Ligand SMILES: Nc1ncnc2c1ncn2[C@@H]1O[C@H](COP(=O)(O)OP(=O)(O)OP(=O)(O)O)[C@@H](O)[C@H]1O
């Protein structure tokens with residue numbers, strides 16, 4: 385299996401706060417890999433660092449064999465990875481369609497309609513609301529928009545930061561189904577989740593993060609049955 | 621009465637063009653660029669020198685002013701504001717005030733303190749009779765220029781890719797970066813557009829009120845800032861409505877109440893509006909979903 389993403393010994397700081405302390409992990413082509421951990425463990429920080437929003441003070445990030453540390457933050461997406469950030473962060477004053485167009489910002493205009501149709505197939509609701517301001521969508525619809533927007537860049541690696549946050553159970557199921565469908569269609573997935581049960585059950589492999597360090601790793605199934613993981617993240 | 625109204629709209633159009641610069645820069649960089657008014661003054665001097673010393677025709681002089689101010693806007697942002705992108709808004713505000721004095725003092729050094737009499741660009745054109753009122757050519761040019769600029773900017777921000785990206789950056793720089801939008805470029809572009817417009821406003825202002833001094837830009841700058849807040853800072857149509865209303869109020873107050881009190885009345889109206897509509901007339905009342 386080819387390694388798509390490889391992070392080694394990442395150290396990330398917020399000013400003097402040492403948030404990530406030597407994190408290393410890998411994501412293989414076609415995998416679903418999940419990072420789980422308590423609030424404040426450093427999951428979002430890790431994803432934001434890979435996505436180019438934060439710079440590690442130390443360490444290495446390779447995407448498809450090429451270091452991306454020298455790549456300008458706004459050029460990371462053109463390398464073939466997209467991050468669907470925590471809290472959705474859709475552009476509230478832009479319409480649904482404009483948000484999706486922004487997702488395809490780095491791609492030639494001629495290819496956009498085709499990708500747009502594909503995204504609308506995954507999320508028919510977005511098509512119905514094409515011209516509505518994103519800020520007026522419901523929370524679940526905004527999550528779909530955030531995912532659709534990330535998909536518009538046609539990423540080979542899709543990073544999702546808590547896509548199920550604040551959603552009704554039925555919507556959570558739907559979001560996880562979509563993640564699996566994307567993965568089947570060939571997109572590698574790096575998933576961060578509070579909902580460890582769900583995440584582990586669809587993940588090929590998982591890493592457990594605790595205060596900026598990776599403390600455990602294994603297949604999704606292994607960790608679902610791991611005692612310490614069950615105690616800490618699965619409620620016993 | 622009609623003449624006053626037209627003069628008000630014309631002065632207001634100039635305020636509106638300046639207010640656009642404040643509003644766009646605020647929308648993108650979330651900062652009040654207090655040096656914006658002084659860019660107007662630089663535009664005035666550049667066009668003055670182009671015409672009087674270099675003997676260039678008026679349209680070329682206007683282009684020269686736009687060019688110099690656009691570059692000035694980009695340079696000011698790069699040197700003074702960009703290093704403070706992560707600083708507190710108070711630090712940025714103080715820097716902007718410092719930049720304003722810097723530009724005024726630089727102008728004092730280069731062009732001296734003596735007021736210059738700005739040439740009338742439209743001296744070959746007769747004032748027009750309109751419904752019994754005399755309307756000067758510069759008034760008509762200001763109103764038309766403002767309309768064209770408004771329409772062009774609205775089309776730019778709603779129809780073009782770069783314009784939409786500008787709106788995206790003004791909402792969320794991080795998310796915009798994730799889309800592949802170059803945030804630094806977008807901010808530079810905003811300063812460039814705002815400063816280019818300030819140059820146009822500077823030429824119009826100096827034509828309408830032909831005394832040019834290093835402090836020429838301050839008062840119109842502050843009034844245009846008021847207009848931007850009045851209309852709803854961050855809103856492009858707000859800048860237009862705010863500017864025009866402010867111009868009308870100022871001219872009417874000067875004509876019918878007292879020319880000494882006109883400015884006080886202008887700011888009084890602003891305060892009343894802000895009491896009832898804290899975000900300005902067209903200000904965005906964003907409801908964020910959690
Ligand atoms: N902008 C910031 N400035 C300072 N410290 C920060 C900042 N963002 C995060 N941190 C700190 O870094 C640590 C890791 O935060 P991070 O957001 O990565 O956690 P997380 O695992 O995503 O948590 P959650 O599950 O709550 O989203 C926390 O201790 C947090 O307080």
Ligand SMILES: [Mg+2]
Pocket residue numbers: 427428429470545
């Ligand atoms: Mg997080």
